[in-house]
Amino acid sequence: MPRDPSDRSDELHRGGARIEEAAAAVHRALLTCLGPGAGEQIAMAQARLAWQEVTTEAGLSRGPMTSRLVGLVNGTAHVDASEAILANELRLRTDALLWAVNARMEGRPGATLRISALDITVGGPTRRPDL
Numbered sequence: 001m002p003r004d005p006s007d008r009s010d011e012l013h014r015g016g017a018r019i020e021e022a023a024a025a026v027h028r029a030l031l032t033c034l035g036p037g038a039g040e041q042i043a044m045a046q047a048r049l050a051w052q053e054v055t056t057e058a059g060l061s062r063g064p065m066t067s068r069l070v071g072l073v074n075g076t077a078h079v080d081a082s083e084a085i086l087a088n089e090l091r092l093r094t095d096a097l098l099w100a101v102n103a104r105m106e107g108r109p110g111a112t113l114r115i116s117a118l119d120i121t122v123g124g125p126t127r128r129p130d131l
Helices: 009-034 038-057 084-092 094-105
Strands: 067-073 076-081 117-122
Touching: 009 038, 038 067, 038 076, 038 094, 067 084, 076 084, 084 094, 084 117, 094 117
Parallel strands: 076 117
Antiparallel strands: 067 076
């Protein structure tokens, strides 16, 4: 049976496969260039990016109030909040933030970390004392 010329499903599937192949190739190249610790660095970068995206979309990063994922140890993300009120809001939204950040990292190249808890501090290394 002849194929409908307007049916592009095969072409779209091949395009998605090409994107995945390209992402995997970039991931392999980064691992090769950066050496043995590259996988962990890439995973941490993906976690930081996901945190930034999620908090921005949730309206938790406005004006001078910011938070930053500074580390991850045994599934606990260490987050620095610029203000105490923001730290309290992050604590109130912990479950939703954890779910959203993990969902955001799902399927990203190199995103091998999963966050299971938050440890939130105020005014850590990213805050200047003269502000």
